[in-house]
Amino acid sequence: MEQEQLYKLMQSIFPEKRILTDLADRYSYSFDASFGEYLPDIVVQPSNKEEISKVIKLANEYKIPVYPRGSATSLSGGSLAVKGGIVLDMSQYKKKLIIDRENLLAIVSPSVITADIHKQAENVGLFYPSDPSSSHVSTIGGNLLENSSGPKGLKYGTTKEYVIGLEVVTPTGEIIRTGGKTVKNVTGYDLTRLIVGSEGTLGVVTEAILRLIPKPQARKTLLASFNRLIDSGHAITNILSAGILPSAMELMDNACIRAVENYEPSGLPIDAEAIVIIEIDGHMAAIEEEIKKCEEICRLHHAIEIKVATNEKERDSIWKARKMVSPAITQMGPTKISEDATVPRSQIPKMMEKLYEIREKYELNLVVFGHAGDGNLHPNIITDQRNKEEMKRVEDAVSEIFEAAVELGGTLSGEHGIGTLKAPYMEMELGKDGLLMMKKIKEAWDPNDILNPGKIFPQPGQSKVVLS
Numbered sequence: 468m469e470q471e472q473l474y475k476l477m478q479s480i481f482p483e484k485r486i487l488t489d490l491a492d493r494y495s496y497s498f499d500a501s502f503g504e505y506l507p508d509i510v511v512q513p514s515n516k517e518e519i520s521k522v523i524k525l526a527n528e529y530k531i532p533v534y535p536r537g538s539a540t541s542l543s544g545g546s547l548a549v550k551g552g553i554v555l556d557m558s559q560y561k562k563k564l565i566i567d568r569e570n571l572l573a574i575v576s577p578s579v580i581t582a583d584i585h586k587q588a589e590n591v592g593l594f595y596p597s598d599p600s601s602s603h604v605s606t607i608g609g610n611l612l613e614n615s616s617g618p619k620g621l622k623y624g625t626t627k628e629y630v631i632g633l634e635v636v637t638p639t640g641e642i643i644r645t646g647g648k649t650v651k652n653v654t655g656y657d658l659t660r661l662i663v664g665s666e667g668t669l670g671v672v673t674e675a676i677l678r679l680i681p682k683p684q685a686r687k688t689l690l691a692s693f694n695r696l697i698d699s700g701h702a703i704t705n706i707l708s709a710g711i712l713p714s715a716m717e718l719m720d721n722a723c724i725r726a727v728e729n730y731e732p733s734g735l736p737i738d739a740e741a742i743v744i745i746e747i748d749g750h751m752a753a754i755e756e757e758i759k760k761c762e763e764i765c766r767l768h769h770a771i772e773i774k775v776a777t778n779e780k781e782r783d784s785i786w787k788a789r790k791m792v793s794p795a796i797t798q799m800g801p802t803k804i805s806e807d808a809t810v811p812r813s814q815i816p817k818m819m820e821k822l823y824e825i826r827e828k829y830e831l832n833l834v835v836f837g838h839a840g841d842g843n844l845h846p847n848i849i850t851d852q853r854n855k856e857e858m859k860r861v862e863d864a865v866s867e868i869f870e871a872a873v874e875l876g877g878t879l880s881g882e883h884g885i886g887t888l889k890a891p892y893m894e895m896e897l898g899k900d901g902l903l904m905m906k907k908i909k910e911a912w913d914p915n916d917i918l919n920p921g922k923i924f925p926q927p928g929q930s931k932v933v934l935s
């Protein structure tokens with residue numbers, strides 16, 4: 468459809484200032500934190516569910532693709548308008564953040580920044596555990612639709628564990644509610660769980676009811692360095708099998724350690740093959756005992772140095788090293804390809820070995836860090852998108868990373884979703900029939916393929932490429 472005609476249709480729903488048609492405006496909506504650049508025909512900024520319902524009904528009538536978008540920090544191309552059409556900028560949706568202390572709930576609109584939920588909950592002694600590293604910029608809407616998580620996923624699980632109700636505009640424009648405010652609910656199919664993690668392909672979320680838990684009373688943090696990566700792997704599995712469940716267990720390899728020390732020296736041992744950060748939370752008496760046990764296990768597995776933070780300042784300095792990884796490795800080259808293949812935790816040492824083999828084979832700058840306790844590793848390849856020869860090697864290396872994860876009983880993505888980038892690999896993990904069952908759900912919900920088309924499912928002729 469001509470842009471002018473599309474503009475007229477949107478004018479019947481939105482005031483002029485919430486419709487963006489200029490090339491410069493549309494260009495700023497043409498990318499996210501992954502790769503690829505797709506210019507939408509128009510951007511609209513809904514502020515209520517009725518507007519969204521009207522857009523979607525018109526989109527069905529005229530067969531126009533609609534792409535919901537939060538803060539666009541997706542690392543898998545989730546919100547990109549790969550088929551043109553309309554971008555629904557959900558970041559401007561009216562903000563609502565209510566903490567219901569009696570019922571231990573938060574009622575939120577999709578545009579709320581996740582860190583604001585953390586803050587408001589903690590102000591009243593409650594806790595919303597899901598903690599993607601992007602929580603200061605990403606929206607809860609994006610977190611819900613990607614089923615995001617972070618270091619605390621090890622003990623507390625992912626976003627979906629905390630969503631008990633949703634308000635959703637369906638791909639055909641109806642406004643429905645799923646779940647509710649009760650902790651228990653077994654009435655019919657669990658549509659809440661189906662929509663969480665559906666990457667904006669099964670509905671536009673306009674409100675969510677989140678479960679909160681009491682804030683842990685205390686926490687203890689430890690940093691252990693190892694001369695051999697394999698020893699760190701054994702320490703991790705032994706801590707978990709000793710009946711201790713840390714709230715976080717993060718691993719950084721030597722390349723990460725060196726990158727952080729080059730970027731902002733934090734006193735990390737640059738010759739160590741790996742460091743592991745372990746955090747325990749809970750009752751004061753219990754965490755004292757558990758952190759001692761973690762220390763013992765690390766020593767047993769030849770840790771060369773162990774630091775236990777004795778106050779918040781020391782804790783912050785331990786975590787600062789981990790938080791510096793992303794900015795530090797961004798400095799190492801113009802293009803960073805961030806993967807999140809995940810394996811059963813017992814397979815972490817094998818997966819690390821495989822990653823280093825891939826690094827050698829393709830002669831790439833590959834660094835590894837991640838949430839070691841839950842098997843969610845982040846191999847990052849630092850490269851230069853303009854170097855076509857190297858990019859071919861990157862593509863082959865990424866394919867091998869996915870193959871290795873699936874062969875070890877793991878998955879393509881633990882956090883970042885499938886989007887466009889991992890769609891070609893879906894059959895490898897799910898098999899033909901498994902993928903077909905997912906496709907049938909999409910077709911039943913969205914018969915005109917209006918909502919976020921071109922995501923999750925491999926497109927005809929789509930090759931196994933990293934960059935579009």
Ligand SMILES: Cc1cc2nc3c(=O)[nH]c(=O)nc-3n(C[C@H](O)[C@H](O)[C@H](O)COP(=O)(O)OP(=O)(O)OC[C@H]3O[C@@H](n4cnc5c(N)ncnc54)[C@H](O)[C@@H]3O)c2cc1C
Pocket residue numbers: 499500534535536537538539540541542544545546557577598599600601604605606607608609610611612613614615616617618666667668670671672673793882883919
């Ligand atoms: C530096 C950095 C660190 C990161 N760290 C982590 C991490 O630790 N853990 C992690 O899991 N991810 C991480 N990410 C990835 C990203 O931040 C998450 O996927 C996040 O949840 C995306 O939120 P967003 O608001 O940016 O959503 P967007 O990127 O805008 O959208 C994400 C998906 O949600 C859909 N969507 C958004 N809002 C709605 C809505 N209201 N209704 C329907 N669909 C919607 C979009 O169509 C898209 O498919 C990181 C990204 C960056 C850049």
